[in-house]
Each structure stands twice: as structure tokens, then as C-alpha cells.
Amino acid sequence: MGGVRTFPFHMSEEEQRRFAKAQERLDRLGGxxxxxxxxxxxxxxxxxxxxxxxxxxxxxxxxxxxxxxxxxxxxxxxxxxxLRARYNPGTGDVVVGRITEVVAPKRWKVDVNSKQDAQLMLSAVNLPGGLQRRRTADDELNMRNFFEERDLISAEVQAVHQDGSIHLHTRSLKYGKLEKGQLTQVAPYLVKRLNHHFYQLKQFGLEIIFACNGYIWISGPSEIPDKKGASSELLVNVSNVNEMHQCTGNKESTVPTEKREKICRCANALRVLNALGLLIYPESIIDTYEASLMWGTDIKDMLSGEFHVKVLEREVSKRSKSV
Amino acid sequence: MEYISPEGLRLDGRRPMEMRQLHAELGVIAKADGSATFEMGNTKVVAAVYGPREVQNRSQQLQEQALVRCEYSMATFSTGERRKRGKGDRRSTEISLVIRQTMESAILTHLLPRSQIDIFVQVLQADGGTRSACINAAALALADAGIPMRDLVASCAAGFLNNTPLLDLNYTEDSGGGPDVTVGVFPKLDKISLLQMDSKLPIDLFEKVLELATEGAKATAEYMRERLSENTRQLVSARGLLRF
Structure with a gap:
């Protein structure tokens, strides 16, 4: 029998033995x-x-x-x-969430893996055509053109109130709807606090959002929109939200297979780290990703017991060197 | 029927004051916020905790505290005779209620306003004492989910057959028709949160049996604590020495 926890992958007897040994060494290093x-x-x-x-x-x-x-x-x-609790929000955290509901008085409800759903007010999003514009009744009726139920968004925690309600805002160009990527869920306590939660993995051509709530978004690099051109165009049709939506989200273009494979490999690296309870930050992901390439592991085989054992053993040897 | 042999051994070879072998595992369900299996001899149950999360039915939302829900079910293959059981039968509704109340008294619900905690327990093998096993499994699952609790809850049953108090009855002893006392205790606070008995017992004997059951529950709690600390240590050491 190994430890107390059951792991979500299958291991042969030999692998179980190696796993238990690695875990024991990790325990001893733990101090x-x-x-x-x-x-x-x-x-x-x-x-x-x-x-x-x-x-x-x-x-x-x-x-x-x-x-x-x-x-x-x-x-x-x-x-x-x-450990292993739900996300405990703090003001200023970058989060990724899923819209669960569009509620009548000017707000969206967003699932952020917390004790209750967060709220995103209509007044806390950037509307097309200038930053400080009055929210009209028209905007309220057109809320679904921005974010619909089941849409994924990135946002920042604006405030956490006394009663536990969470308010988000997306008042920056980096926040907003997420498309053409993959969401991977990890335990929030494993996500390391960083200076920048939007991270470019330039060597793989990927972009990762290390959301503090454990919803991690991996995508190909976003096409940098011609900001000036776009905004002047927006000023022309301020009220037409529909058109605005079309010019930001270029829906027709698809992600090439090669890029998808990279995204999947990265997502599997995350899943492995999460299953083993190892800390998640850019270096650990790059390390796991590169290890999988080095060992010639197929993307699908990254979720096998063998790969998990190898990653854990690698971590042990790395830590014992640094001690 | 003879429940205790002349040598003083019970049907399964235990002494009257002996418990069955305990075994617990945590994190058995990957998708749940917290989960655990708990075995007492041949009785085996699995518990999963989801939450605290947004309340599903808004009319049930409580402004000041968390809503705790519990669902108990028995697998069709859990008993000797294969039988399909509905969700809403009287027995399972009653046990759901008992587990819910016990857990609600342990959880610091006022810290989690306007949220909901779901506890699902399922009996995989039934051999007496399922009620206790379910409470133990649910307590471990709640602790695994990081939900703040007053104290751990541990439960154990005791009975009285052949003029002898017996600890941790199995199925044959349970169906012997004697009294069956189930207790749930807070080991640290030294308080009782659940006390159930079917059939009658004179008060002096009752006290004896109750004390035996409480002792059993405390021993169970000790085992649960060991497993929990093993689990916590494992999680911490994997994550690394880094400060939060």
C-alpha cells in the first residue's frame, strides 16, 4: 500500500514501488x-x-x-x-471564469471556483467606443452580445465584500473573452503568485494565463490587433455592439493542428503537475514539457502512470541537488 | 442465538470490546472537492464533498450561513442479496438526515454564507454499522475539502447482546434484535453530537453501552487523525518548501 491518497492514474507494481520510494524521499526532503x-x-x-x-x-x-x-x-x-480548499479571492488577483448567468440588473454571474459565484457588473467592463461612457439601457439589453452563458473570460478581482461577494472587472485590454485555447483546472493552492500572470512561452509559441483560482488558460499567441485602427473604427459605430463583437473576435480563422498539439502537451504537463501536487509556475511547466519531449513521450502517454513516476523522480533528484 | 461463545469470542472472532479493522483513504474521487473511503471490517463506504459552491436553488439560499445537503445511497451490490433501492425510501431519507445534522453541527457554517455544501455518501459493502462508517467517511471528506470545522466527528456503534455490551456490531449481531446505540462525538471538545438507539435498555446498562460506544468513537477518531495528518504531510511535501 502506498500513501493515503489515491491517484487518478494507473500504475504497474514496479511503478508503484518506484512511486512510493520517490514520495518517501520527497517527504524526507520536506523538512x-x-x-x-x-x-x-x-x-x-x-x-x-x-x-x-x-x-x-x-x-x-x-x-x-x-x-x-x-x-x-x-x-x-x-x-x-x-490545502486543497476552494479559491479564496483577494483584491487584484487575476482570475479566469465561466459565465454562468446573465442576471437582470446589469450584471453577469461568473464561476471562479470560489465559495460563491463572482459578479461582473456591466459598469466594470469596457464598452466599445471610449472608456468612460454612460451605460445606456441599450447596452443592458445587449449584454449577451458581450458575454453569453458558458463563455470564458479573464478578469481581475476588483473587491471582496464583507459578506463574501466577489466583484470582478475587465477594464483593461488584456482582460476579456477567451477563445481558441484550452482551459485546464488545477488546485488553486498549487498556483504560485507571480509578477505577471499572463505569461508568454516564447519557445513554444504559447500564451498561458496563470489564474490564481486554478483555472489555467492556454492558447496560441493572440494576434495583436491594430489598436489604433480598431478604436477609430469603433468610434464610428459606437452603439452597434454587434459589429464591435465581430471585429474583435475573428471567428473564421482556426488554430492549426501543430499549435493544438502544443497546447495539449502543455495542458497535460499541467495535469501531471496537478495530480502529483507539485507547484505550478512557468519554469515547472517548461521543465515538464521539455522532459516529455526529451523522453519522447506521446501527448496521450503523458497521463500514464509511467510518466507521472518519472516526473516525480525528476523532481526528487532536482530538490536533493538544491538542498 | 449464541452471540458469544463460551470462550468469550464473538461470531467473527472478536472480543466483546474489540473493534473491526479500520482503513481509510483520501482523495479517491478526482473531480470532488474532497473525498474519502472508510472501511470498518467488511463495511465499506465512499463519501464525496462538493463545495462550498453557489447555491443551486436560490430559494434555499441562507444569508447568514452555508446550506448543507446530504444524500445517502446503497449500491445494488452492497448486500448479500442484490437489490435495487430507490433514492427516496424511508431508511435512506432518515440516514441522510442524521448524517446531515451531524455534519452541520461540525461545520462552521457561519463562515461560508450564501453557499452550499453537498455531501454524497454511498455504501459499497454493507455489514452493519453503515451509519457510523458514513459519518466517518463524510468527516474525512469534509476535512479533505478544506472546509472549516469545529472538530473532527467520529462515530461508532455499540450493542447489548447475551448480557454483554458489544462494540461495533456487524450485520448478524445488528439483526439480533438487541439494542443498537450509535454515537457521534467531537473528540477534542469531548462532546456528543449524535445519539441514536433502537429498542429499550435499562438506564444503568445504557450508560455502560454508551460509554463503550464513545470509547470506540474516540479510538476511531484517533485513527482518522493519523490518516489526515499523513495526507496533509504528503500534500505539503509534494508542493515544496516555498512560502505561500
Whole structure:
């Protein structure tokens, strides 16, 4: 028997043995991180005052964890950060979401893998024809021409309110509808915080959005639109949203097979990292991608037990070198 | 019928105060937010937790706290005789309710306003004590999903047959017609969140049986805690030493 967790891939006996061994070595390299589980007392300095943070509760004057995770201490504040939880939004995070509903009073509901659906107000999107324009009743009626149910969008978290409701905005050219790519879901806690969440993998000709909520979007590089030409054209037909839509989304062009294969390989690299619980950031993806090329692994074989074991062993040897 | 042999052994060879072998696994369902299987001897159940997520039926939405839903079902192949069971029969509705109430008392629902948590438990093999096994599996699945809880909930049953209190009844003992006490406890807080009994028992004997069941539940909790910490450590060490 291996560990406690069941993995979503099949392994032969030999592979299982190698996997367990690699995991054990990883465990040893892990060092002593302060880990707690539900209902365990958190060791706090006696005498010293402490502040109760997220994931903790007070029971008879002692701090007890309410989730399983890592204990974090910032001065007096003690909190527990859960692993494998849903996305906990923070203002300024880049997210990718799926429109679930177009709700009557000027807003869209967006699924962002959080405790509740986020809201995208009509006033928080860029309308065609200038940045600061009054939202007319016409715009409200034409909301479906921007985003329909099941559309994917990238956005930024504008605010998280006291009651837990999340507000998004897309008021920048980099945000908006996503097309011609693939969405891959990973655990939010594995996504590393970066300076830029829009990342170009130039060597593969791919673009990745490392959304903090674990919805990762991979696409070929977006054709850079002629901004000046487009905007002047837009000014002419300000009210006609339909036409605006047609000039941004060039629907006829298709993605060539070669590019699709690259996208799929990248997506599978993500899936492998996610299944193994390894951290997800540009370098780790490039590394896995290149490893799959080096070993001559087919795209479909990347989800096999063998590839998972190899990636884990590679990670172990890399970490033991750096220690 | 003799439930205890003259040597003091039960039908399956256990002592009266002995539990069955426990086994738990986490993360068994890739798509769920949290999942676990729990085995007590030949009883095996699987639990999946989805959420906290947006409330599906808006009229059920609660402004101040999370909505907890639970669905219990038995696989057709779970019992000796193959039988198809409907979703809405009385027994499963009652057990769903029991599991839901127990879990709701453990979850800090006020931290998750306007959201919904779905718990699905299914019995894969039934050999007595499915109620307890379901509660244990659901508690592990909730912990795996990172849902804040007051404490772990652990459950165990005890009965009284042949003038002896018996811990963790199996199917044959359960159908012996004696009393069957199921408890759910918060091990850290040392509180009881669930207490059920069918048939009658004198009060002094009841206390004995209850104490036995509570002890059993605490032992189960200890095992669950071990499995959870193993799981958490595994997740942390894979992710790496990096700060969040």
C-alpha cells in the first residue's frame, strides 16, 4: 500500500514501488513544516499574547485548528492556511471564469471556483467606443452580445465584500473573452503568485494565463490587433455592439493542428503537475514539457502512470541537488 | 442465538470490546472537492464533498450561513442479496438526515454564507454499522475539502447482546434484535453530537453501552487523525518548501 491518497492514474507494481520510494524521499526532503489538522491544538508561546487568524478557533483559551494545513505566523497573528480548499479571492488577483448567468440588473454571474459565484457588473467592463461612457439601457439589453452563458473570460478581482461577494472587472485590454485555447483546472493552492500572470512561452509559441483560482488558460499567441485602427473604427459605430463583437473576435480563422498539439502537451504537463501536487509556475511547466519531449513521450502517454513516476523522480533528484 | 461463545469470542472472532479493522483513504474521487473511503471490517463506504459552491436553488439560499445537503445511497451490490433501492425510501431519507445534522453541527457554517455544501455518501459493502462508517467517511471528506470545522466527528456503534455490551456490531449481531446505540462525538471538545438507539435498555446498562460506544468513537477518531495528518504531510511535501 502506498500513501493515503489515491491517484487518478494507473500504475504497474514496479511503478508503484518506484512511486512510493520517490514520495518517501520527497517527504524526507520536506523538512519540518508546521502542519496541523482539524481539531489539533496549535503550539503557541505560553505567556505571549497571540491573535486568532483564519482557520483557528479558541477552545478553553487554547488555539485549535479548524482546517488541515500549514500554520503561518506573522508577529502575533497565528493562522492556518488550508490545502486543497476552494479559491479564496483577494483584491487584484487575476482570475479566469465561466459565465454562468446573465442576471437582470446589469450584471453577469461568473464561476471562479470560489465559495460563491463572482459578479461582473456591466459598469466594470469596457464598452466599445471610449472608456468612460454612460451605460445606456441599450447596452443592458445587449449584454449577451458581450458575454453569453458558458463563455470564458479573464478578469481581475476588483473587491471582496464583507459578506463574501466577489466583484470582478475587465477594464483593461488584456482582460476579456477567451477563445481558441484550452482551459485546464488545477488546485488553486498549487498556483504560485507571480509578477505577471499572463505569461508568454516564447519557445513554444504559447500564451498561458496563470489564474490564481486554478483555472489555467492556454492558447496560441493572440494576434495583436491594430489598436489604433480598431478604436477609430469603433468610434464610428459606437452603439452597434454587434459589429464591435465581430471585429474583435475573428471567428473564421482556426488554430492549426501543430499549435493544438502544443497546447495539449502543455495542458497535460499541467495535469501531471496537478495530480502529483507539485507547484505550478512557468519554469515547472517548461521543465515538464521539455522532459516529455526529451523522453519522447506521446501527448496521450503523458497521463500514464509511467510518466507521472518519472516526473516525480525528476523532481526528487532536482530538490536533493538544491538542498 | 449464541452471540458469544463460551470462550468469550464473538461470531467473527472478536472480543466483546474489540473493534473491526479500520482503513481509510483520501482523495479517491478526482473531480470532488474532497473525498474519502472508510472501511470498518467488511463495511465499506465512499463519501464525496462538493463545495462550498453557489447555491443551486436560490430559494434555499441562507444569508447568514452555508446550506448543507446530504444524500445517502446503497449500491445494488452492497448486500448479500442484490437489490435495487430507490433514492427516496424511508431508511435512506432518515440516514441522510442524521448524517446531515451531524455534519452541520461540525461545520462552521457561519463562515461560508450564501453557499452550499453537498455531501454524497454511498455504501459499497454493507455489514452493519453503515451509519457510523458514513459519518466517518463524510468527516474525512469534509476535512479533505478544506472546509472549516469545529472538530473532527467520529462515530461508532455499540450493542447489548447475551448480557454483554458489544462494540461495533456487524450485520448478524445488528439483526439480533438487541439494542443498537450509535454515537457521534467531537473528540477534542469531548462532546456528543449524535445519539441514536433502537429498542429499550435499562438506564444503568445504557450508560455502560454508551460509554463503550464513545470509547470506540474516540479510538476511531484517533485513527482518522493519523490518516489526515499523513495526507496533509504528503500534500505539503509534494508542493515544496516555498512560502505561500
Amino acid at each position: 519540518a513544516l508546521p502542519v496541523v489538522n482539524v481539531g489539533e491544538t496549535i503550539q503557541a508561546d505560553e505567556e505571549a499574547a497571540f491573535l486568532r487568524g483564519h482557520g483557528t478557533q479558541l477552545v478553553d483559551g487554547k488555539l485549535v485548528a479548524t482546517v488541515c494545513g500549514i500554520v503561518e505566523r506573522v508577529n502575533k497573528l497565528i493562522s492556518v492556511r488550508p
